[in-house]
Amino acid sequence: xxxxxxxxxxxHDSLIRTAYNWYKDRPNDSLYAKCLYYxxxxxxxxDSSEKALNxxxxxxxxxxxxxxxxxYCLGLFQSSRLLRLYDADRAIGYxxxxxxxxxxxxxxxxxxxxxxxxxxxxxxxxxxxxxxxxGFTRKAISLAQTIRTDQAPLADAYQDLxxxxxxxxxxxxxxxxxxxxxxxxxTYDVSAHLALAQAYCQADSLRQAKx
Numbered sequence: 001x002x003x004x005x006x007x008x009x010x011x012h013d014s015l016i017r018t019a020y021n022w023y024k025d026r027p028n029d030s031l032y033a034k035c036l037y038y039x040x041x042x043x044x045x046x047d048s049s050e051k052a053l054n055x056x057x058x059x060x061x062x063x064x065x066x067x068x069x070x071x072y073c074l075g076l077f078q079s080s081r082l083l084r085l086y087d088a089d090r091a092i093g094y095x096x097x098x099x100x101x102x103x104x105x106x107x108x109x110x111x112x113x114x115x116x117x118x119x120x121x122x123x124x125x126x127x128x129x130x131x132x133x134x135g136f137t138r139k140a141i142s143l144a145q146t147i148r149t150d151q152a153p154l155a156d157a158y159q160d161l162x163x164x165x166x167x168x169x170x171x172x173x174x175x176x177x178x179x180x181x182x183x184x185x186x187t188y189d190v191s192a193h194l195a196l197a198q199a200y201c202q203a204d205s206l207r208q209a210k211x
Contacts, residue, residue, distance in 0.1 A: 040055030080092070
């Protein structure tokens, strides 16, 4: 399953809770770890980080026991997203694990792209990481360029590149990356429009930004 940057949304609380309540007394079931993951994802999307992290921790434990590598990586990925705000080292460690595992197993190129972008973003929460951040982002772009059926990963990679350029004061390249992301979108994307508007603001092109 290809994961986007925001992760998979849980559409209905009652459905995932029903599944969770059924599986919680069946830790040996092959779907137990996946259920923990999706329940954790629900809490992550509803600003309950502590509950989400607890469920992701259990997901990591049981998916590793069951040899469910992909679910294990999803748990690491989402945990790193929550942890980077207050435990950057741990978040970076989790993100690196995902990248390392994806390099060894058969996963989609899109998954590999987003794992690299996530690692790059986690690294921005540490000082003196510009070289690594840009290196992983450019590697993600190179991988995304090999995907012929979906331009979204490449568009997302360029959008992140634009944000990273801005964060590190590389103003000359912000607009170029934002334009690349915007032009790759095949459907209306609010975040891409806002990123391009912000890039125009930074380039003192207020007319284009307002448009």
